[in-house]
Amino acid sequence: MRLKLREKDKVSTERRPSKTVDDYTCINGKSLSEQTIYDYAQFIPHWDTRKEIGDECFVVRCVNPYNHKNMDEHPSMMISKGEKKNVVIHCRLESCPDIQILEYFKERLIGEVDAPRSNVRDPKKYKADKNGNVFFKTRHGTPFPVPVSVLNKLKEGSK
Ligand SMILES: [Zn+2]
Numbered sequence: 758m759r760l761k762l763r764e765k766d767k768v769s770t771e772r773r774p775s776k777t778v779d780d781y782t783c784i785n786g787k788s789l790s791e792q793t794i795y796d797y798a799q800f801i802p803h804w805d806t807r808k809e810i811g812d813e814c815f816v817v818r819c820v821n822p823y824n825h826k827n828m829d830e831h832p833s834m835m836i837s838k839g840e841k842k843n844v845v846i847h848c849r850l851e852s853c854p855d856i857q858i859l860e861y862f863k864e865r866l867i868g869e870v871d872a873p874r875s876n877v878r879d880p881k882k883y884k885a886d887k888n889g890n891v892f893f894k895t896r897h898g899t900p901f902p903v904p905v906s907v908l909n910k911l912k913e914g915s916k
Pocket of ligand 1: 825848849850
């Protein structure tokens, strides 16, 4: 069950709060700093192909595949449980900044972007528009366009 916790009208004034980013309340009711690897995992499209390389330490295809050759066919993104932080994320590719990855998760965890979940990968279920975009329909928020070509690439890669 997803709850809508933010009021639309207040967004503009709340975007630059004095509180730290970790105090944001996420769509699952926990604060951003309380999220675990598995809360993050629901927004990792290729989570099911992850490799566990240690205790609660995984390598998985990057959430910013466009930064990578072949859509990050050889997974580059590491996600693990840290000592001080619940979740530590790092992409091994230098030109794929961690800040961009953190933003990706933050936007989704706090519900700013209503994104497809990791189980939404099968393009057969969706119809493309004339520009070749598939819009993931969600219960609220703006439909999330993903080009069919990208979906097909992701799908090929996940086999
Ligand atoms: Zn990356």
